[in-house]
Amino acid sequence: MAKAPDVASFDFNILLATDSYKVTHFKQYPPDTCKIYSYFECRKGKSDEFKETVFFGLQYILKKYLSGSVVTEEKIQQAKQIYELHFKQSVFHEEGWRYIITQHNGHLPIRIKAIPEGNIIPRGNVLFTVENTDPKCFWLTNYIETILVQVWYPITVATISREFKKILAQYLHKTSGSLDTLEFRLHDFGYRGVSSQESAALGGAAHLVNFQSTDTVAGLLMAQQFYDCQMAGFSxxxxxxxxxxxxxxxxxxxxxxxxxxxxxxxxxxxxxxxxxxxxxxxxxxxxxxxxxxxxxxxxxxxxxxxxxxxxxxxxxxxxxxxxxxxxxxxxxxxxxxxxxxxxxxxxxxINLHSIEKILNTLKNEDWSAENIVFGCGGALLQKLNRDTLNCSFKCSYVERNGKGLDVYKQPVTDPIKGSKRGMLTLRRSPDGSIETVEEGKGNPEEVWQPMTLDLLVAVFENGNILQEYTLAEVRSNAKLQADDPQCFKPSVELLHESLLKGNS
The missing domain is CATH 3.20.20.70 (Aldolase class I)
Structure with missing residues (x-):
């Protein structure tokens, strides 16, 4: 029996940052597989509480965990020993990981395309796609699902924070006629209530996409280090x-x-x-x-x-x-x-329901929302999970012996869990709405310029970050449309411009 290595002696190991069962999947795909293509979305749910999402946090994961030469011989040996102890048998793909060292200098042969961070996307649309760039590493696409799907947390916090902002904006506009102080109306009190320092950093930064008021110092440091913002919030x-x-x-x-x-x-x-x-x-x-x-x-x-x-x-x-x-x-x-x-x-x-009740009661008593500022902790950073927005990562396309095949799941017991098929494009339809187009669908005779552009941007390829966003850019993408105070919907023009800029 192998002896367990001293985990503390190693840096983060991407080989160990996956669900146990994924270690065995390289033996489960068809033997002639050469490409696996998967996507991430926030599926439409049974509840209409959140109809749109704020995409945020993928850049942190890519820069922190996936970029550069992340596979080394030491990490292979560490993973090999851990998995032999864990499974009580040899199931680790040592040869595959060593191939990444010899052929790719330890860089992950993966391509990721994503919506620009901060953009507001209706539920049920693709937010990013992942595929292998080396046919011998087809198994890698879904191996890294586990760490990529953790983007659910900053997406969900940013989305909830923006819902708070909509409510505050509506009452502030109605009762004062001004939104000048909007970004200081909800203070993040969630630092002590989250599960870890990293949660505080990710959640705290996600709130700062929408507001500039916080006591969560970890979020400030996250924004500074990974989103090029010297000081994102104030107290x-x-x-x-x-x-x-x-x-x-x-x-x-x-x-x-x-x-x-x-x-x-x-x-x-x-x-x-x-x-x-x-x-x-x-x-x-x-x-x-x-x-x-x-x-x-x-x-x-x-x-x-x-x-x-x-x-x-x-x-x-x-x-x-x-x-x-x-x-x-x-x-x-x-x-x-x-x-x-x-x-x-x-x-x-304070939560989304109580804040609206408070503001509505004040309004009915003829008080302006200017009189009050709110703080929120648990309901902002902790009382949520991956199912809040139905975040999901699914395989939709494979290639076997060079031949492509659209794949999907369609559970008879739960239609909501049906998945998309084929290689995916995110585009804007003629009526201005955003839609996901599955390969082989749509009308090829439609000529839209520049609307036919894929709104997904290549952000990562073969271990390299291709596109970065500053917090200022993320905030601009996520801002409310001030000239529609009744709905405060995201600006169609602003969103489209930012997406086109990302594709340029």
Whole structure:
């Protein structure tokens, strides 16, 4: 029996970054196979909650794990020993991996085409394709499925974050007439709630596609290192319960006052529900420290943070108390606005449903959405999985002895899990919609220029990154269409221009 190697002595090993059963698949394909072609999509689901997706995160995976000379003799030996122990027999394709070293200098003979990152694509369309470039490495295409499919996470976070943005944009526009502060209306509080540092980085960066407000430092570093953005998000000084209750209950006012003195010229968020949020707003903020609060301005505002109770009921009561103490004015849309030196921050129990309920209740009470900023953690970065958007990777085309064959699955028990067939093209139809065209389908007599261009861009080939996107470009692709505030759909013109640019 082989002795287990010291895993800590090796760098990341792509040979080990797969599901166990895939190690045996090189023996399962037809013996004359020379090409395997697969694709990734977010299938249409039974729920219509998310009709479109934000494509983001593949660039990180390619740069971090797949680019360059990733196959070495040391890694082959490590994988060989691990799999012999794991399977209790010799099933590892040592010869195939060594061929990649000798013939490709350890570079993966793979071609990947993908939609430009940040683009908004309706569910049910191909997002990227993968194929082998060396006929002897047909087995490699689906070997790397496992690590490629992990792009589901940043795609899902970016998609959910953008849904938050749509809701916020709609109410902000209705009640204030301006979207100037939209990108700072949802703060990422998810760092501690995710499963790992890498999750925090990927999820945090995915949120930053849509917003510029975060406390997840790992996401900032991800955006800086892999998407060429020096500083992607911002924050302000903020209290937590430990910094308040360490003063003792009898000195809550002293704690608040001390914080105001420590941060006199910057916005400061102060959690105020350690004991009694309503007393804190009415007595401490509204009486004891009223003069101190009123001396501040929009650049040094006090942000009151409730952090418990029913969010709708609590926020309505808090804003009524603050209005009674500090007054309010009407904005250009006829909605009430607290003085610029004081605002509310709600970071507890926020999800897509509760945020809309809160904003709708405020609107019905004649309050502008300008009065409140939100924070979100678990519902943004953690309460999701691969099935949230039905992310799937499937083989659709093979070549055997040089002859092509369109392949697919079509389970009689679940039509939703049927897969596409053939080599795929993503294009824009004459009516402006995006559609996936399967090889051999469509009308060959249609002449569309430049609409017939494949919107999938070659991003990776034979170990080399062919196309990179900055976060600025990703954000531009993902931005909302501001001239349609009722729907805030992605701009057709902007999307088409960016896709054409990627193909140039």
């Amino acid at each position: 302000i000084p903020a209290a937590e319960h430990s910094t308040i209750i360490s003063w003792g209950r009898s000195q809550e006012k002293d704690a608040f006052e001390y914080l105001l003195k420590q941060f006199p010229s910057t916005p400061i968020s102060i959690v105020s529900d350690s004991y009694d949020i309503f007393n804190a707003c009415k007595q401490i903020w509204g009486d004891d420290l009223k003069d101190c609060v009123e001396q501040r301005n929009k650049d040094s505002m006090v942000v009151i943070r409730p952090d418990s109770g029913d969010p709708v009921e609590t926020i309505i009561e808090v804003i009524r108390i603050l209005e009674g103490v500090f007054g309010s004015t009407l904005n250009c849309q006829g909605y009430k606005l607290l003085p610029s030196f004081i605002r509310i921050f709600q970071g507890d129990a």
